[in-house]
Amino acid sequence: MRRPPTAVFLKNMIDLLLKLINDAATAYAGPGIQVPMPGIVVPPNENQGDFSTGIAFNLAPLIKKPPHEIAAGIAKNIEGKTADMIAGIDVVKPGYINLFMQQAFWHDALASVVEKGTDYGKGDAGKGQKVLMEYISANPTGPIHVGHGRGAVIGDVLARILSAQGYNVTREYYINDAGNQVLSLGYSVLNEYYKSRKIDIPVSRQGEYQGAYIHDISDALESAFSPADINEEHIQRITEFSVNRILDEIKEVLGNFDVGFDHWFSEKQLYQDGSVSRVIGELEKRHAVKQEDGATWFLSTLYGDEKDRVLKKQSGELTYFASDIAYHENKYTRGYDLLINIWGADHHGYLPRVKAAMSALGYDAGRLAVMFVQMVRLTRGDKPVAMSKRAGEYVTLKELVDEAGSDAVRFFFLQRSHESQLVFDIELAKKQSQENPVYYVQYAHARIVSIFSFAQTKGWHTDVLKQNRNYAFSGQEKRLLSQCLLYPGLVKEIAGRREPHRLTHYLVDLVGILHKYYTDTRVVDSDADTEQRLLLMKTVKIVLKNALDLLGIHAPEKM
RNA sequence: GCGCCCGUAGCUCAGUGGAUAGAGCGUCGGACUACGAAUCCGCAGGCCGGGGGUUCAAAUCCCCCCGGGCGCACCA
Structure with missing residues (x-):
């Protein structure tokens, strides 16, 4: 040959x-x-x-x-x-x-996969383009919930896939650590502190947040403040302390969920370094601002939005929109070719004004792409779970991950298109944990590992398998190989179309073929062709491992 | 009322121009004295919400209607 x-x-x-x-x-x-x-x-x-x-x-x-x-x-x-x-x-x-x-094709194909190994599925479609991916960006006013978790996984996996395809990806979390919401958090904590200690001091404002975590933070106040300093006079410091506690917990939860970031970008910084006022001044210079009813408006209708938007309220406070403009302007100045935001679907009405602002500032709004992740509805059995953040009654991402495991939750979220709403039945997720498709896929990996260790006990030198190009692959084996061969093209397509959920479906298909093959065929036998079948298993294992890595899901050696 | 998303098997969802529409779960029935049964095989279950249109070809594209979710703040 x-x-x-x-x-x-x-x-x-x-x-x-x-x-x-x-x-x-x-x-x-x-x-x-x-x-x-x-x-x-x-x-x-x-x-x-x-x-x-x-x-x-x-x-x-x-x-x-x-x-x-x-x-x-x-x-x-x-x-x-x-x-x-x-x-x-x-x-x-x-x-x-x-x-x-031809059989030669299959041998060449197999050899090419094995030779590439961990690089199999990587590509250069991105041509080194700089991409900024922003996802989650949940307000640091409470624990993150399952809806954030869905966006987190989609963002994280897409970032991994884009990186594998030659994009230069930066992952960023925007922290809304300025403004009214976090101040309300501070007041919530202070009020709770007084309440739990039965201290009767009037506070000028109630907070709107409740729940055990508020109590926990209030309990922790004394670790950083002397009791005499825990009062409204120090509300800014108390707020900062509370925000940091929550951010620490968010980071811990995300860490356990294998979701990572390169940058944590502070909104407060945009105020401190003057970006917000500067950007408003820039809009004024470009005649895109008006004063009306005692407020300052951005003329977003000039750039396709439905109505003009307030930048500075009558009260003199700046809106979150104002700092969001500064934030996105900042992204553009950092020289990215593509900005990808992952937002909850309830924010879709927000996009036109942000794009309008970028256009008004002279940036190409077409480089900003937003993926809207539809809502997650939680049920326990057929009973809907009330989700009210302000009332503090909602299932956190931490609880869900603790119950079902990071691998299962990630896989579950990645089976659906981000554009489809999904019903997450917690009872079902727990009850079915043994039959969750993620185990189906992981089992295949563990099974192949097990085949190899068995082969070694039978005297096969699994690290120096030699191809026999006269071996004729069976129909099933060719099916297995062809599925493996589609993998790099799929990853490329997923990157280009931003459809990370397709990877889980691919894996289920691949693994289905594998399990059937395993049932029908004895891989490790006494005949010389064992080597060829082991090579085939090695090929499948490479694809499984590489794909699971992109999904951030563990590829277990045994289960 | 306007905008975005969705409507596919009992349930949860894939499939978005091409071959007899798929998977998981659920029902029912089978398969372990050899590499892991967290597996495999089989049965049942669909006017792809409805109606028009475009095309050689429509679950997929266009229009209208019905149903559901989410938005439409000087909240985020």
Whole structure:
């Protein structure tokens, strides 16, 4: 058997196949026709081939011929040129081109995956573009809840995927540590402190936050303040103390959830360094501001928003919108090619004004992309769980992760499109924890590890497995390999379209094929082909491990 | 009223122009004296909310309607 040159090994076999189809289609279409990149799928039935492309459908409107005729023409161009890669071509019904691959193709494919190892699935589609991803950014006025958790996982996984595809990603959490909300937190804590100690001192303001965590913070006050200093005169320091306590807890919860950040960006800093007033001044200079009813307005209607928005209230206070403008302006000045925000769907009405402000300041609002994550509705059984942050009655992310485990919660959130609402039944999540799909996937990884340790006890040298290129892969084995071969293209597509949930579905599909194969086939046997089957298992394991890493889910050696 | 999202199997959801529409859970019935049964196999379950349209081809695109969620602050 002829061994392909090293360069071929380093190349993804699917990419080679796509190029081959593309070349054949280009030759068929003739000059002046821009042939789109062909898509490739594994057809539903084995007798329909190993791979299938619908390129003829895409070409039909361009060259105005029936798909079937085009498919036949392209197939003819493929034939003959590729004896070492393609064993047979079928042109079927509406216009599919079905491809049957040579055994050599499968051996090359397997070798290329094994050689890439942990790099398999990585790519350079991002071309080093700088991306800032902002997600969660929950107010530090209370523990983060499951809705934040959903955004956290989606942001975290997308960041991992973009990084793997050659984007230069920075992850950021914007802390709303200025303004009315956090001050209210401070007052809540102070009032609670007096109340729990039965101290009767009037406070000028009630806080709006309740719950055990307020009590906990109030209890902790004495660790940082002498009792004589715990009063309204020091409300700023008490507020700061409270915010820091909550931020510490948020960081701890996120740490246990494997969600990380490069930067924690403080809103307060934007006030302290003058950014907020500067940016308002800049808008004034650009004639995008008016004074009316004693307030200062940004003329966002000039830039497509439904109505103008207040920057400074009658009271003289600045709105959160004002600091949000400063924050986003700051992002632009840091030189990112792309800004991705992950917001709760209840904020969708907020986007036009932010984009309007960026346009008004002369920035390209098109570089700001917001993914709106739909609501999570919690139930216990069929009873809805009341979610009221102010009343302090809601299920926290910490509780959920403690109950179901980080891996399961992440996987669960990643099975749904971020654009779909989801009902999270806590009872069900607990009850079904053993049958959760995440275990299905993780079990496959543990199973392969187990196969390898068994093979070693049988005397196989699993670290120096040698390919036998005369080995003929079975139909099931080719299915397993072809699924593995689709992986890099999938990761690339997920990065481009920002659809992280597709990765979990891919894994469930892959693992389904694996488990069935395992049931039907004895991997470790006494025959020489054991080595080839072990190589196949190694291939699958590489894909599983790499994909689980992108999901931030543990790939266990045993369960 | 206007805007965004959703409506697919009993439930929770994938599939967004192409081959007989899929998975998990739930029901029922099978498979362990050899590599992990957290697995596998089988049965049942769908006018893809409804109606028009575009197309060789529609769950997918367009229009209208119905139903649900979320927004529409000098709150965030």
